[in-house]
Amino acid sequence: FNLTQICAMLLSLFVSSSFLVYCTIGYSYDCSDTNSICKNTNIDCLSNQDCFVSCSNDRICQNSLISCPINGNCNIECRGYKSCDNLIVNATASISGNVNILCQDASQECQSLTIYGSVYDTNTNTNNQQNDLTLKCNGDLASCSKTNIKCPANGDCLIQCQAEESCKNSTITGPPNGDLIVQCTGRLSCIKSKIRAENSDELDLSGCSRSDSCLDLTIHCPPFTNLSNPNCFIQGNDNLGSYSGQGVNIYAINGWQDVDITYSGSYGLRHQGKMHCGVEYDTQCPFDSASWSCDDPDAYCNEVVSPETPTPTDAPAVSSTAVNTDYTEPVDIDTDTNTVDTDDYISNYNTTKYIKFNPADAKDNYENTSLGMILISIGLLGMAALCVLCGAIRKYCDKAHRKLSNMGIKSPFKSPFKSPYRG
Numbered sequence: 001f002n003l004t005q006i007c008a009m010l011l012s013l014f015v016s017s018s019f020l021v022y023c024t025i026g027y028s029y030d031c032s033d034t035n036s037i038c039k040n041t042n043i044d045c046l047s048n049q050d051c052f053v054s055c056s057n058d059r060i061c062q063n064s065l066i067s068c069p070i071n072g073n074c075n076i077e078c079r080g081y082k083s084c085d086n087l088i089v090n091a092t093a094s095i096s097g098n099v100n101i102l103c104q105d106a107s108q109e110c111q112s113l114t115i116y117g118s119v120y121d122t123n124t125n126t127n128n129q130q131n132d133l134t135l136k137c138n139g140d141l142a143s144c145s146k147t148n149i150k151c152p153a154n155g156d157c158l159i160q161c162q163a164e165e166s167c168k169n170s171t172i173t174g175p176p177n178g179d180l181i182v183q184c185t186g187r188l189s190c191i192k193s194k195i196r197a198e199n200s201d202e203l204d205l206s207g208c209s210r211s212d213s214c215l216d217l218t219i220h221c222p223p224f225t226n227l228s229n230p231n232c233f234i235q236g237n238d239n240l241g242s243y244s245g246q247g248v249n250i251y252a253i254n255g256w257q258d259v260d261i262t263y264s265g266s267y268g269l270r271h272q273g274k275m276h277c278g279v280e281y282d283t284q285c286p287f288d289s290a291s292w293s294c295d296d297p298d299a300y301c302n303e304v305v306s307p308e309t310p311t312p313t314d315a316p317a318v319s320s321t322a323v324n325t326d327y328t329e330p331v332d333i334d335t336d337t338n339t340v341d342t343d344d345y346i347s348n349y350n351t352t353k354y355i356k357f358n359p360a361d362a363k364d365n366y367e368n369t370s371l372g373m374i375l376i377s378i379g380l381l382g383m384a385a386l387c388v389l390c391g392a393i394r395k396y397c398d399k400a401h402r403k404l405s406n407m408g409i410k411s412p413f414k415s416p417f418k419s420p421y422r423g
Contacts, residue, residue, distance in 0.1 A: 030054050030056070031054055031061055032055075034057055036060065038064060042064070042067065043061075043066045045066070045067060045074060046069060048069065048071045049069060050072040050074075050097070051066075051072060053066055055076070055077065058082060059081065061078065061084050062086060063085070064088070065088040066088070067090045068099060069094065070095055071095055071096050072097045073098050073100065074089070074094070074099045074100070075099075078101070079104060080105075080109065081108060082109065082111060084103065084109055084110045084113060085108060085109075085110070085111050086111075087113050088113075088116075089101065089114070089116065091115070091133075092116045092117070094118040098130075098131060099115070099131070099133045100133075101135045102136050103135070103137045103139055104139045104143065107139055108142045108143070108145070109143050109144075110143055110147065111142055111145050112146045115135070115147070117155070117157070117175070118154065119152075121153050121154045121176075131153075132156050132158070132178075133155065133156075133175075134158045135147075137162060137163060138162040142165040143167075145166065147167065148171050149173065153177060154175065155178045156178045157178060157181065157200075160185075161186055161190050161207070163186045163189070166186045168188055168191050168192060170193045171196070172195050174197035174198075174199065174222075175200055176199040179200060179201050179204065180197045180200045180202070184207035184210075184213045186210060187213060188211070189207070189210065190213055190214050191212055193218070194220075195219050195220065197221060198222055199222065200222050201231065202231045203221055203231065205219065207235065207236070208235060211239060212243065213240075214239055214241075215239065215241055215242060215243035216242065219234065221250060223253045223254055227257060230257070230260045231258070234261045235263075236262075236263060237263065238271070240263070241265070241271050241273070242271075242273065246273075247273030247287070250274070250275050251276045251281050252275065252301075253281075255275055256275065256293055256301060257303075261292045271287060272286075274286055275287070275294060277300065277301035283301060283304070284301070285301045285302075
């Protein structure tokens with residue numbers, strides 16, 4: 001190889017490496033511009049790449065639908081007033097990849113949000129990888145109120161309701177093959193919400209200690225593994241109780257045998273509610289005024305242990321082969337009702353394509369990065385520097401060769417370039 005070829009090869013390698021790093025790290029799509037087309041539209045992530053959508057302005061992604069990748073993480077941040085209001089996140093076709101949604105820095109960022117998790121179970125995932133879902137609601141007020149969340153069929157589901165009214169009046173359906181974790185740590189954070197975990201491996205409901213945080217809850221518990229191993233864990237104090245007389249309604253096939261409650265309250269006037277037990281939840285009893293049990297010591301729900309723990313007929317289920325029967329495949333979304341519609345997929349919106357980004361710290365801190373562009377700029381500067389260097393070497397070799405030739409001396413500095421001065 002002559003010097004020109006070596007320089008060209010080094011330059012090509014450097015620039016290719018820059019583009020490789022850029023493509024590996026990727027970049028985020030920014031919907032913060034008020035002139036963007038992220039509102040009232042379909043946002044279709046690329047099938048096999050991580051996807052990041054940043055909705056960082058008021059109402060900027062309102063009434064839109066985001067279709068997550070088939071293979072890749074789906075990361076969404078909503079940081080403006082009603083920035084993701086009435087947004088639908090459709091991850092039903094996801095085979096591998098997590099869904100991470102962050103709602104903070106404003107009010108009502110993700111109000112009326114609807115999430116459909118992956119319908120695939122482990123039998124269709126060759127890498128046996130879970131499809132976890134994380135939703136963090138930490139805005140000023142009502143970050144994720146009135147949300148409808150259907151967790152993935154295979155994976156854990158973490159819902160963090162950290163701000164005031166953050167998950168108020170919401171419905172959360174847990175994963176059939178995974179744990180549902182709901183943290184109600186904000187004031188009024190989970191009031192009047194429904195938690196459906198009857199098909200989940202485990203339910204962990206924590207917090208419920210801030211003012212009015214878990215009043216009038218409806219909780220569907222998974223059945224125990226055995227009498228000494230319940231799978232429904234509930235934590236709270238007097239703010240786990242009644243707001244309007246309805247109280248806490250617990251649905252558990254085996255009654256109190258399915259439930260493990262860590263309680264630090266006083267069993268005051270707010271300690272009201274009902275236990276619903278039996279295979280069809282057809283037996284119920286009011287709470288005892290001074291304990292988490294039925295008011296009648298001989299009540300069926302105090303002692304019931306079902307010989308089997310079949311799934312109630314009104315509960316969602318997952319088939320043994322692939323698809324959660326809460327949905328059908330392919331899954332389409334009806335934007336008028338925020339429900340699955342198998343007949344008519346949305347066709348009256350524009351479609352915007354998004355590409356991959358760096359998923360590091362995606363759950364808590366979605367950072368926009370320009371590292372790729374910087375590396376490409378360095379590559380171009382490197383190209384210019386190598387060209388200057390090659391020119392200087394050529395000029396020096398030609399000059400030395402010419403001087404020695406004029407003196408009748410055979411030049412040891414023969415230029416590697418073709419030159420009119422070469423003898």
